[in-house]
Amino acid sequence: MSVPTAGSKDAAPIRVLLVDDERLVRSGFRLLLDIEDDITVVGEATTGVDAVDQARATRPDVVLMDIRMPQMDGIQATRAITAAGDLRQTRILILTTYDTDAYVFEGLQAGASGFLLKDAGPAELLHGIRVVAAGEALLAPRITRRLIAQFTARRTADQAAERRLAVLTAREREVLALVGQGMSNDEIGAALFLSPATARTHVSHAMVKLGARDRAQLVVVAYQTGLVTP
Numbered sequence: 001m002s003v004p005t006a007g008s009k010d011a012a013p014i015r016v017l018l019v020d021d022e023r024l025v026r027s028g029f030r031l032l033l034d035i036e037d038d039i040t041v042v043g044e045a046t047t048g049v050d051a052v053d054q055a056r057a058t059r060p061d062v063v064l065m066d067i068r069m070p071q072m073d074g075i076q077a078t079r080a081i082t083a084a085g086d087l088r089q090t091r092i093l094i095l096t097t098y099d100t101d102a103y104v105f106e107g108l109q110a111g112a113s114g115f116l117l118k119d120a121g122p123a124e125l126l127h128g129i130r131v132v133a134a135g136e137a138l139l140a141p142r143i144t145r146r147l148i149a150q151f152t153a154r155r156t157a158d159q160a161a162e163r164r165l166a167v168l169t170a171r172e173r174e175v176l177a178l179v180g181q182g183m184s185n186d187e188i189g190a191a192l193f194l195s196p197a198t199a200r201t202h203v204s205h206a207m208v209k210l211g212a213r214d215r216a217q218l219v220v221v222a223y224q225t226g227l228v229t230p
Contacts, residue, residue, distance in 0.1 A: 013040040014133045017060035019051040019077070020095075021069045029064060032122050039129060048072025052080045055087055061133045063092045065112070067103050075103060075110050082111025082213060091132045091214070105220070113216045114138025136184075137216035165225050167209040173227065175202040179215060180222025 016039055018026045026044050033039045042058040045051040049071045055063060063081060067074040078092045094107045094115040104115050113132045116125060131138045165173060171192075178188045189199040203215070212218050222228040 011038070013038050014062060014129060015040055015042045015058065015060045016129060017041075017043045017045065017051070017054055017058055017063045019045045019048075019054075019063060019069070019074065020066040021046045022066075025066075029125075032125065033129075036126060039126070046070075048074060048077035048080075051077040052084075055081050055090060056084070059087070060090055062129050063090060064129070065092050065094050067094060067096060067107070075106050078107055078112050079110040091135070093128055093132045093138065108216055108220050111213050111217070113214050135214060137182075137214065137219055162225075164210070164221070165227070168206060172202050172206045172209070175199065176206050176210075176218060176222050177227040179203060179206075179218045180228035182219070 016033060018029050018033075018041060020026050020029075023046075026046075030041050030044070033041050042060050043054045045054045047069050051063065051065065051069075051074075052072070063078075065074045065078055069077075072080075074094060078094065081087050081090060081092060092107075092112040094104070094112045095118045096104055096107075096115050097118045107115060113135075114128065114137050116128045116138065120128070128138050165176075168176065174192060175188055178191060183191065185196045185199045185203065188194070188203070189196045192199070194202075203218070206212070207214070207218060210218070210221055212221060
């Protein structure tokens with residue numbers, strides 16, 4: 001799946017909901033996003049409860065989600081949004097700081113499509129929104145898969161993992177392992193001597209069989225089941 005580029009004229013703007021309890025942070029994000037032709041801010045929320053309500057009201061493509069908020073935190077709000085049948089197309093991009101790293105895996109399990117550090121530069125943030133809107137997983141470069149591995153390693157049980165993977169064909173297991181390593185469909189195709197379209201089909205089949213919402217959750221499964229190790 002290709003990632004939309006800035007200024008693309010052949011697609012509707014990416015609709016973004018900003019969720020953060022700090023007004024200055026929201027204002028900064030809005031100023032950055034409002035000047036982009038392919039992104040539009042459709043709402044703001046200051047609490048997790050408000051985030052869920054705003055998501056239902058505005059139907060955003062991407063929710064830029066803070067973790068620490070009153071009433072309902074970002075993890076709970078993410079879980080509520082991704083569980084809503086009428087918000088299946090909404091993707092969650094979680095913002096975190098070094099002292100909230102422990103929440104990242106929980107956020108991905110809740111259905112988030114990726115995460116970024118709060119001190120990410122403007123270009124990194126814009127790229128992240130576009131990647132997630134395109135249905136891809138986003139793992140922050142400075143935390144990446146080692147962080148996920150740190151938490152999933154504690155939850156891996158060999159027998160349970162084998163039962164979970166039993167639904168996949170041998171080829172789908174290979175593809176899942178490469179998704180877990182962060183490879184794109186093009187890279188998977190090159191590694192396995194497949195066309196990108198065939199690689200994409202295998203990824204889609206694995207998602208359906210494993211009940212994964214998107215590629216981010218496939219990454220988590222790859223670590224949980226031991227297909228990818230630190």
